[in-house]
Amino acid sequence: MQPGIEEPQALYQKRIPIIPRSVKGRFRNFKWGVMLLAYSIFFGLPWLPWTRTDGSASQAVMFDVVGHRFYVFDLVVYPQNIFWLALLLFIAATLLFFATSLIGRAFCGYFCFQTLWTDLFMWIEKLIQGERPARIRLRRQAWDKEKILKLGATHLVWLLIAFWTGMTFIAYFAYAPDLIVRFLEGKAAYAAYLTVALLTASTYVAAGLMREQICAYVCPYGRFQSVMYDPETLAVAYDSKRGDGVMGRAAPRGEIKIHAARQEKGYGDCIDCGFCVQVCPAGIDIRDGLQYRCISCGLCIDACNTIMDSVGYPRGLIRYDSEANLAQPVPAKPHVHWKRIKVVGYLLALVVMSGALTYSVLTRKDYEHSVEQIRQPLYVVLSNGDIRNRYQIHLTNLRGTDVQYRITVKGLPAGALDLGEMQTVTVHSSSSVIVQASVKLTPDQVGHYPSFDFVITPLDKPNDSVIERVNFTYRKNEQ
Ligand code: SF4
Numbered sequence: 001m002q003p004g005i006e007e008p009q010a011l012y013q014k015r016i017p018i019i020p021r022s023v024k025g026r027f028r029n030f031k032w033g034v035m036l037l038a039y040s041i042f043f044g045l046p047w048l049p050w051t052r053t054d055g056s057a058s059q060a061v062m063f064d065v066v067g068h069r070f071y072v073f074d075l076v077v078y079p080q081n082i083f084w085l086a087l088l089l090f091i092a093a094t095l096l097f098f099a100t101s102l103i104g105r106a107f108c109g110y111f112c113f114q115t116l117w118t119d120l121f122m123w124i125e126k127l128i129q130g131e132r133p134a135r136i137r138l139r140r141q142a143w144d145k146e147k148i149l150k151l152g153a154t155h156l157v158w159l160l161i162a163f164w165t166g167m168t169f170i171a172y173f174a175y176a177p178d179l180i181v182r183f184l185e186g187k188a189a190y191a192a193y194l195t196v197a198l199l200t201a202s203t204y205v206a207a208g209l210m211r212e213q214i215c216a217y218v219c220p221y222g223r224f225q226s227v228m229y230d231p232e233t234l235a236v237a238y239d240s241k242r243g244d245g246v247m248g249r250a251a252p253r254g255e256i257k258i259h260a261a262r263q264e265k266g267y268g269d270c271i272d273c274g275f276c277v278q279v280c281p282a283g284i285d286i287r288d289g290l291q292y293r294c295i296s297c298g299l300c301i302d303a304c305n306t307i308m309d310s311v312g313y314p315r316g317l318i319r320y321d322s323e324a325n326l327a328q329p330v331p332a333k334p335h336v337h338w339k340r341i342k343v344v345g346y347l348l349a350l351v352v353m354s355g356a357l358t359y360s361v362l363t364r365k366d367y368e369h370s371v372e373q374i375r376q377p378l379y380v381v382l383s384n385g386d387i388r389n390r391y392q393i394h395l396t397n398l399r400g401t402d403v404q405y406r407i408t409v410k411g412l413p414a415g416a417l418d419l420g421e422m423q424t425v426t427v428h429s430s431s432s433v434i435v436q437a438s439v440k441l442t443p444d445q446v447g448h449y450p451s452f453d454f455v456i457t458p459l460d461k462p463n464d465s466v467i468e469r470v471n472f473t474y475r476k477n478e479q
């Protein structure tokens, strides 16, 4: 390299492997609880048997793509209900914004799939390879029998979990017991094998190999979190005034071991043990301030509280706190500031959208209908001078059983409606039929009946009848 010419910098930082230490505490326990619940739901739900109203044995939650319907316990969702899906997505997004405004990236630290699976993979790694010092030693040692066995076993278990994650995912799309048998016999659909292969690979790579890099480089949420933060947002933070004091951090020895004496001499409460850094799955030092890599998992809080307990200093040197509170000369006890326009706005939007969704689900009729006038041609003048309009009635039965519907009209002279043999029509469970109706009026009658009503009545639930107003069209001057 010539003098005066700077050595070019690498475009990508070399990854420094993160080997986190395990920790016990309130946040760790909460994370175990969330993991247990999330895994029980994800892995258990496809195996929950459910008998539908038509008596068929099935599973509680199933996305029947071929049949164009989703089963969620006794609720059957059809493509016509796409509005529900849109609302659900809006609710999920608003909930994320709401939670982030209040408590930062709590979703990332406790509920995100990436965090849940990475936590599980790290737990397996620790189970097979031992605690952090043992894992570091194993990485450094030569490829001997122990290393091959332990690393091989770790990757094998990761792959098995990744495979079962893929299998569980496809089990949501067909009757699980049958699908698994067909899959293992090599008789499942090509898409099932492709999906399992993709999910096995992506789970293994994301949770086993890339881990925190997914959060830092792949997921956009960590990058735009700052837009949703404000000075009142709670986030995992190090109290630098308390931790650093005026004399800085120091190990608790000699005269600065006791808390009161330490404070008197101006030393901070941080004993610079590095435990908070060792437990961090993102590999960062929270004492450097809020960073985009921090997923707000709270493990450094548990670590620091453990240290504070062991040296007899007050807990909470690292805690959930707001920027505004930490900036006070003497920070108050942290609490959730929800009385903010943004937060209240999110809350209102959540209430309104959840209410609309619940109302829509609870009041959905168990059949759908539409009546359309056939426009090609709009009307026909028959050889005897009568005028005929035709209509198409579309009926969809959303129930688990077959239903008979009666179609009548109101506001027309007797004999004007002609439905052929379809005055009463049977619609099979989750099926649709189209009924053609024709209405004939004499030239004298036409002016008296510009519009009339179709009445559709399910025979077993007469109170659920619907009325649909339509026009009768005839333009005399066009003749
Ligand atoms: S800094 Fe603390 S809260 Fe943030 S990722 Fe690391 S351990 Fe979790």
Ligand code: SF4
Pocket: 238, 243, 269, 270, 271, 272, 273, 274, 275, 276, 277, 287, 303, 304, 305, 307, 317, 318
């Ligand atoms: S765990 Fe607490 S005392 Fe130890 S280095 Fe981190 S902040 Fe300082």
